[in-house]
Amino acid sequence: MRYDLIIFDNDGVLVDSEPISNTILSGYLTELGHPTSYEESRRDYMGAAVHRVHDVIQERTGQALPVDFDETLHARIFAAFERELQPVAGVTDVLGKLVADGVPYCVASSGTHERIRVGHRRTGLDEWFEEEWVFSSEDVGRGKPAPDLFLHAAERMGVAPERCVVIEDSRLGVQAARAAGMDVYGFTAMTPAERLDGANGYFDNMGQLLGLLG
Secondary structure, eight states, rough: OOOOOOEEEEEETTBOOHHHHHHHHHHHHHHOOOOOOOHHHHHTTTTTTTTHHHHHHHHSSSSSTTTHHHHHHHHHHHHHHHHHHOOOOHEEHHHHHHHHOOOOOEEESSSOHHHHHHHHHTTTGGOOOOOGGGGGGGGTTTTTTHHHHHHHHHHHHHHGGGGGEEOSHHHHHHHHHHHHEEEEETTTTTSSSSGGGTOOOOEEEGGGGGHOOO
C-alpha cells in the first residue's frame, strides 16, 4: 500500500445516498418556487455542504431560503434513509481488506455528523468507523471545494497530506483533495470521469479500488 491514510467521501462512496438526497432536494426546492431537476441538483450540489444550496439560490434569485430549510430537508432525507438506504456495493470488502492490512482510513464528508451517523447505522457501516475516524464539514466551517476538511482529517489522523489519498465521486470533492495536496481517485458509478477532472485515476466499481491503491 503506497498511502498511509485512505480518506473516503461518504455520500455516493460509502453509502448509496445520492439518488435519494438529490431527488428530495430537487423536489423541495421546486416546491419552494425554485424549479430544480434531479440532474440540476446533482450538477450544482453533489458533494457540497447544505450552505451551498443557500448561497446558490440567493445568488441566482436574490431570495433567501426559509429559516427551517435545513431542518426540513434533513428530516425528509433521514426518513428516506431509514426506508431505503444501502451501502455502496463492495465497499465492506474494501474496508475489510484495509483492516486486514492495517491501513488506516477515515471518512470526511460535507454532510453533518448526524447525517453520517444516520446513514452508517442504517447500512451497518457504523461497525467499520470509530467515532474519531469520522469528520464533517461542520468541524471546519467551510465545505468542499475548500481543502479544509481533508486537511483537518489528515491532521487528526496524524498523517501528512502528501501521504493521503481521497476517494471521491464529486467534482467539488476532487477539487478539495487536489487543493489539499492529496492524491484522489474518482468513483464514476454515478459521475462521468470528465466531471471528475483532475483525479489521479478512475474506477466504476469498488472491486477496482484496491488495485488503484496498490
